[in-house]
Amino acid sequence: MIAPAVDDLVATIRTLVECESPTADHAAVARSADVVTAVGEALLGAAPELIVLDGVTHLRWRLGDRTRVLVLAHHDTVWPLGTLERLPFAVAGGVLTGPGCFDMKAGLAMALHAIAGLDDRDGVTLLVTGDEEVGSPSSRGLIEDTARGARAALVLEASADGGALKLERKGVSLYEVVVDGLAAHAGLEPEKGVNATVELAHKVLAVAALADPAIGTSVTPTVAGSGSTTNTVPARASFAVDVRARTAAEQQRVDAAMRALQPEVPGAHIEIRGGVNRPPLDAPASTALFARAQALAAALGLDDLPGVAVGGASDGNFTAGIGVPTLDGLGAVGGGAHAETEHVLVDELVPRTRLLQALLAELRRAPGEDAS
Template sequence: MSTPSTVRDSAVTQAAIIDTIRRLVECESPSGDHAAVARSADLVAELGTRLLGAAPERIEVDGVVHVRWRFGASTRVLLLAHHDTVWPIGTLRRLPYDVRAGVLTGPGSFDMKTGLAMALHAVAGLDDRDGVTILVTGDEELGSPRSRALIEETARGASAALVLEASADGGALKTERKGVSLYEMVVSGRAAHAGLEPEKGVNASVELAHVTITAAALTDAAAGTSVTPTVASSGTTTNTVPAAARLWIDVRARTADELERVDVALRGYVCVTPGASIEVRGGVNRPPLEPGMSAGVFALAARLADRLGHEPLTHVAVGGASDGNFTAGMGVPTLDGLGAVGGGAHADDEHVLVDEIVPRTRLLTELVAAISRTEEPWHN
């Protein structure tokens, strides 16, 4: 079977990629520790400069450091990764980096330092990098509050975005992700003595109960929409009518229309308890990655996988969000889950299957090359 000849073999070898993964994993980078994230960004810049022969931009936003390489005058294909993890400093002492019996382990190895290493080596393996951009952010695990604008600015006008988050079970790519909305419902009432004159109070806890039931009823399982009241709080003492209450709500939906439906309903909520008032904070956090935004790029990846002799690619829909939601929400065709094959994200058994690393990196190289050099329907 003939295969494309895009890859520079010296850049895409198991030993080279695993060494990059080791160095990334052994540089701990919990999202909330800005100093640790800065050290990790410096390492990413060092490793990428050596592989790519070019230094990146080092972009600091509100104390969080992101790294970006741009090749050429404009971005045709964006590789999107993050270098922060959920693991606190010191985790390496308990869960050290290791490779044993074909399995690579260590905090952040699966989510997503292997994917980051694959992105760097895949682009290093290209004969022509014109039109390719790599963006490595430092706050994805927190919901990307300081990188969203940077992601959207970088992706603007791109033909496609390739997200190096880890694959789903069995190596499946992620062609659909639910959008996410987060709300804080703040109820205001009036305090009074619960024994002497409760009738003079306006009970925020009672109103909170109405809000909770109303919000939960917005769930539409058939449409794939969940509206989940999560954290609730109210009251100050056991003998006082509560004057204030708060409810946090997590919304997940497959389509932008469903996120909009829930948003309108929550913002239009009318208090049931006389005298109570409500303030709605928050809103849409990440738009959905809808299947139509990934179909063309997935079809291309599947054709390339066949030419390379891979097993047929599979794809799934997942409930969790990634930075790919932002690019898809902009109208940029987006394919996610191109990173590591393994499992255990955010868990002690986090691991990567070593034998999958090189084939997936070669596929990524060919995919980047194909998108950057040809005109196809996936273009924005």
């Protein structure tokens, strides 16, 4: 195996970061896919499949006749176009910065370089999606179809604090609660209206009460809106709900409770949209792979490799959800995901890429096959 040089990794990250790719801008994501394709062709010597689903551009490199190991990455970010002008790519004092560097363009660069340095790439598939940051609405089926039958899925999302791998992730459910009322003049005849804002207030409190912090279930009302003018009884209101749960049973409990909600204001109607987005990534899905990673890290002379449970979700939830052993958080070490403090520790890039290479080399071989 050939370990990448740190300067080459940094140069690739810069190329990826300097092509902005906010998820909602399909044209920007397509431009980013062109950049990823060019970088990948140069490193891997092969063109990817270009897969456009619901306007979103995804890329897949199948290296061999079948997928033994799936490497998962995404090239979309949360940052709007123009962020790069205000927060340009930079490296100073061993810290790399720039929008999307930590989540997760550094991880994508690491994946490309790790695969490029393998002595044999047969059996490795790299899937780079373009809508992970909004829950992978177009790519979920693609991820699951690509992962089926694989021995392992390795997810290049950034590490947790201190470089820890992510052994458990909560499942995610996303809802929109829509309230329909009846408009009326707020001063002349408010009694003839059905106030959607008042009904929304009842529902926000009812939804928040579904949380169970003792077992790690959060139910969080988020973006809300109501009404059209200050002197009109609002005829429509809505709010979004973010649910995180450690088990599928908890997701189903909350889902059933959401769908059982009834209006409190006479004449109001409510509609519940959305549902379960990602299943939980349970510890058993990652236990064996984590043990392998720890052993390989020790053999490479790397620092102890910790593992943690986290609340955020990733595309690894999908692979674990269909029974594929999954190890997440193999990407960059740093911090500040989705924040202006986003950064990557340069000194950790090569060691983490070497660890990924070692995992790929071991997992892609058939059982009993000699490493030589």
